[in-house]
Amino acid sequence: MTVAMARTTAGVYDRLFRPGQVHRDLYVDPQLFELEMRDLFGRTWVYVGHETEIPKPNDFVTRNLGRRPIILCRTTAGEIAVLINRCPHRGAVVCRSARGNAGGFTCGYHAWSFANDGRCAGLPLRHAYGEGFRLRDHDMARPARVASYRGFVFASMIADVPPLDEHLAGARRYIDQWLDRDDRKPVLVNNGVMRFRTHANWKTVYDNAGDGYHPPFSHESMLRVFAARYGDVDMKYFTADVDDSAMEAIDLGNGHTMLDQRPAMHAVSAWERQHVMPGREILEQRLFERFGAERGRQMLDASTGSGMNLNIFPNLLIIGNQVQRVDPLAVDETVIDWFSTSLAGAPDEINAARMRLQEDFPSFGEVDDSANFEACQAGLALVPELEWVDISRHLTTGRGRRGADGLWHEPVTSDRHMRAYFEAWKALMDAGSAARLREGGGR
Amino acid sequence: MNAHPAVPFSLDHYAALHDLVRSWRNLGEIPEERLPAPADGAACARLLAAEARLLDAGRLADWLALFTADCAYWLPTDVTGEDPAKFVAWEFNDRRRLEERVERLATGRAYSQAPPTRTVHLLSGLEMLTDGPDGMQVLANFLIQTNFAGRVGQRAGWTGYLLRRQHGRWRIALKRINLFDADLPQDNNSFTL
Known part of the structure; x- marks a missing residue:
């Protein structure tokens, strides 16, 4: 992309709006949809679920965050956690159940396993990764921010969002x-x-x-x-x-x-x-x-x-x-x-x-x-x-x-x-x- | 379960329905003593064939006439046999709400069924258990071939019926339609399953 084009990018979406009208591309353009999943659902507070859906420790449900597979769970310690449901090893979706109760999650591919707060708990035949290998470098990823308002749990993929109360x-x-x-x-x-x-x-x-x-x-x-x-x-x-x-x-x-x-x-x-x-x-x-x-x-x-x-x-x-x-x-x-x-x-x-x-x-x-x-x-x-x-x-x-x-x-x-x-x-x-x-x- | 029927849609009634569904889910081979007399079994099979035929012909007023006054048409959202007093269904209709449903579809303003979904209802593997002298429980797998405005689809699952003999004719007291994927995203199910 040229510098000249970059300068005008701030107004790239102006063409979609006129007073009292919006453009059909907002509804039908697949590329624009991909950008929404990145720039909109990936950059604001997105509703994940309600705390009462997972009342007991180790309860979980799987959801999407703008298509990203995620797990909403109550950890063994009783905290609300949101995990990106993707194995840090090869990228496989780890948990494939819609809901359940589990103290941790194990990837079906190479059996890397994770506590339900996302910490990497172990993996088979670890010696082949060499001396410097540390489990803590291989936790499941989490959205940058997770917060609740009276039980409604929201997550944001980026840290640079206003506090949830302010956003609401x-x-x-x-x-x-x-x-x-x-x-x-x-x-x-x-x-x-x-x-x-x-x-x-x-x-x-x-x-x-x-x-x-x-x-x-x-x-x-x-x-x-x-x-x-x-x-x-x-x-x-x-x-x-x-x-x-x-x-x-x-x-x-x-x-x-x-x-x-x-x-x-x-x-x-x-x-x-x-x-x-x-x-x-x-x-x-x-x-x-x-x-x-x-x-x-x-x-x-x-x-x-x-x-x-x-x-x-x-x-x-x-x-x-x-x-x-x-x-x-x-x-x-x-x-x-x-x-x-x-x-x-x-x-x-x-x-x-x-x-x-x-x-x-x-x-x-x-x-x-x-x-x-x-x-x-x-x-x-x-x-x-x-x-x-x-x-x-x-x-x-x-x-x-x-x-x-x-x-x-x-x-x-x-x-x-x-x-x-x-x-x-x-x-x-x-x-x-x-x-x-x-x-x-x-x- | 209909020996001393509870007031329809009271908590006692929900408890009885919950028990009935549990008994279906736990059913093994049908005990000898609950096999129907051949004439009753044939009459019940004829009723269900007529029901399917009337649905596929879009004759919903005639279809309604096959149900009892205290009937229920029940399309759960779960595949685990949850308690209807505590769990929402896609539809849980008594006779009134079932009539309202048919009336809505007949207004000409029911945009979800414009045009009406065409269906072919197939039932297979009918199993029957007597439920007292004038009651019959029927379990059957179903496949519904659909076409909505040119979009071809299918619905599948099993149905649990409770039939009751009234004045010598078998009628439907309960139709519980168990979509095999009721807990997963569903397309337009506003036609009559």
Whole structure:
């Protein structure tokens, strides 16, 4: 690369953005996807998993960090650790199980073995490596930074990132609110995962998570069935001009956003708004018998969907009662892991109700979202002459305002969510390409 | 398990379902005393053949008529037989939610099934165990050949059925569809398995 080109690299991604529009290459260019895995997922805090997924010493789960295979484990000493799941010897993936309990990991190729904090514990026939060989030079690698916020574990491949609390910015108070519903029983993320594969770019998923415009249209089939059976229930409040409602879209900084449905969903009683699900009557009856109707309903309200879409860039979505991890596999292939949650110490009826409630939207709504992600991917990929995607809602209406909380609030159908995260996207990608040029890594 | 059925979808019912799945997972050869009378076995096999045929023809209203009022259609996310009161399923539908599912697909706005997934349901290796005088448990492997908008696919696994004789006709009280890869990423399963 010439010096002249290097000088202009800071603006290499400028061509992808126009006011209120983004370029299709962001969704369909395989080279750009490779760069995202390096410069975006490799250079910021990425959500790995929740500490309650691995409650006991030696518990582990395997994950990806922008495609890099990693192990999230609780060490024998009880500490949270993240390991790059790659043998330092020949590069083989070491642990090949999705989850388990193990004091260490042994590579299947030459049996190099590692403690679950990554320390090299031994290897066969060591003498052939000579006198100077030291085990400690052959530990499994770890991301440069690992940190948790109230059980949510994040990792960064580079050390030069702001502290996690600072990175989460305005999202922290909403994580707190999501965790501290009702009487603050601890939320457990250990009740099964729905793993949806969608043949679309990972950003179509992130786009949708903060999209307050699509519900009455994408989810018309679901809303129509429930309205016909049960009247004004669920998200029927979206079938009006919701920009005049108390719901709103909030820019939390660093690409994180919040779509707040609580003013509508939780205005009176979320449980009463919730249409029936299997066991509704008997579980409600048993709870009311034990705790009285008022307290019983409070507990049920706090276990109905949260009314929050909390989007933490680039790969954590906290929606309803679920925690979603967005896992990019290829430019046009993404896995969305929906982790279900329960409440520690809650009555069994509450957690049984939570399971059935958490099956509702995925099978009645997410399936249509996923089909629309795939439809977007097809349209963007197949028509090279048409290059631009619109993200302009409420760009020019002047209806945004700075709230008393210091955050920027917009009407709920605003595309501020997309504009905000693409700004974070560009800052990270520009910094990444500049850093690789400095380090001489080139493209 | 249906001698004294618990209130559907109560904690007792979940416990009974959990036990039933465990018994299927631990089943060896079927004990002699639980082999069905030939006429009952043939009637149950006919019911499941009709079920597959109605699904493949997209006749979901007719398909629903094969289920009892207290039925469950259960598609777990795990392959380890977890407790349904504590573990989320891909789908765990009672009769109401199953009807709502069929109604959704009929709205013309169910974009996940536009166009509808075409299927061919194949069942093989049927094993039957009596469950009281009017109950039958059926285990069978399934293969579903699919085509969604030109994309060919397959789904595979085993199904556990609990059938019940009502007014002389066999009906489906439970259909538990055990995808062999239910815990791994799944494509669009919004058609009816």
